[in-house]
Amino acid sequence: MLPATGDPLFDQSYYRATAMAAPQYETLSGDHHADLVVIGAGYTGLTAALRAAELGMKVIVLDEYFPGFGASGRNGGQLIPGWRWDARTIVKAFGKERGKAIFDLSLNARDRVMARVAHHHIACDLKPGHATMAWNPSHYRDLADEAECLARDMDYSDVDLLSPDAGRSLVNSALYHGGMVDKRGGHFHPLNYALGLAQAATDAGVKIFANTRVIGVTEQKDKVRAGVEGGNVFAQQAMLATDTKTGRVNQRLGGFAMPILNYNIATQPLGADRAKALIPSDMAIADTRFVLNYFRLSADNRLIFGGGEKYLPSMPASVDAFVRKHMLQVFPDLEDVKIDYRWGGAVGVSRNRLPHVGRTDGGKIWFAHGFSGHGALLTTLAGEIVAEAMAGDAGAFALMSSLPSKPFPGGTLLRWPLHVAGMLYYAMRDRL
Ligand SMILES: Cc1cc2nc3c(=O)[nH]c(=O)nc-3n(C[C@H](O)[C@H](O)[C@H](O)COP(=O)(O)OP(=O)(O)OC[C@H]3O[C@@H](n4cnc5c(N)ncnc54)[C@H](O)[C@@H]3O)c2cc1C
Known part of the structure; x- marks a missing residue:
């Protein structure tokens, strides 16, 4: 501590x-x-x-x-290859050749992090896999277009598209309409x-x-x-x-750049079985909402959940209440679960998100x-x-x-x- x-x-x-x-x-x-x-x-x-x-x-x-x-x-400890711009936006803005070079730079970022963790033996609970879950059917079609563009224009085939039914093997929530897995993504203990x-x-x-x-x-x-x-x-x-x-x-x-405040909570330890029932894939998960939910399991089987954003500098009266409502929307069965930790910080956001x-x-x-x-x-x-x-x-x-x-x-x-x-x-x- x-x-x-x-x-x-x-x-x-x-x-x-x-x-x-x-x-x-x-x-x-x-x-x-x-x-x-x-x-x-x-x-x-x-x-x-x-x-x-x-x-x-x-x-x-x-x-x-x-x-x-x-x-x-x-x-949130989510390791997400790529940029805040999706591949289609990158190709549209920069063309195929430069767009691919820019996308590849993000893969280089991922490789450098993996190399640092391995080379310095950093004990940061690193786990593989990141999934983006569709908030509605139109967002799912959007993910399908994105997967196609990644394969065609970026020569990147480490993503899998999962239908709404198969998506339950990533996240066991009725809220989502399928998702896209990036196998080169992952999550870690950020501190x-x-x-x-x-x-x-x-x-x-x-x-x-x-x-x-x-x-x-x-x-x-x-x-x-x-x-x-x-x-x-x-x-x-x-x-x-x-x-x-x-x-x-x-x-x-x-x-x-400007700061946007964002908050996280961690539940009590859920035990391996209950934790696995929530996120069977054990991947880092984010959804496609504009103010997104993002979550993952910790090494000791807690759910770490981030959701909601605040644009004014004052803290919410209760971080637990502010984030928990989003968590319960995704996982209604967690009503009985205690929140052990809460925290937050400022995300530095640029005007065009690059x-x-x-x-x-x-x-x-x-x-x-x-x-x-x-x-x-x-x-x-x-x-x-x-x-x-x-x-x-x-x-x-x-x-x-x-x-x-x-x-x-x-x-x-x-x-x-x-x-x-x-x-x-x-x-x-x-x-x-
Ligand atoms: C709640 C939250 C969730 C996030 N989730 C994710 C995620 O899941 N995945 C992801 O990819 N990104 C995420 N991010 C973004 C990511 O954490 C940041 O982009 C990244 O950590 C920025 O690192 P940095 O070193 O540039 O800045 P920081 O880590 O903020 O470091 C800046 C340092 O500068 C110091 N400093 C500032 N001013 C001075 C000064 N005048 N003199 C001396 N020192 C100074 C500060 O004390 C601080 O230690 C999240 C951010 C937040 C806040």
């Missing part, structure tokens, strides 16, 4: 309760020098740091709290993946400082300075891996954020390829940073009401 932080949306989490042992990291004070300073110790920052250290750089990581405190330690990365980075020579909030990052003539209360890190390059909090360090970049990855005009500050609920795999890719680009291999970075991006209209003040209006419209369409 990690120490309490005072944030109820972290402290009451199943992941905190079952976290692997983690060291106490020092707080930075005084002036330090490095080749690379990374701000933020989630998957993005930790993989950038780890890869940079492997490539010979001296790296310092600074986090306001500690590794895994952000979305990386709170997410333990982050803590495992932090340990691997430390082993590779990275120096991590916790409880160290960066106040500003400034590009100077021949270096960059990350300033904290009572100290600085001077480096050749900086990586902003601050996800939903990027705007506090760089207001312009912050305008490219990650925003790049470097500033001055060239010394690199950034990656706005993974739009698809960050469990893509962040490891982003972090690693930024480090590789710094070391001179810009191939994958060039492709990822060429994805289109636009700031939200209205700047940091007005983006919220404008975006909320749009999201509420789509959420309402689900109910019609």
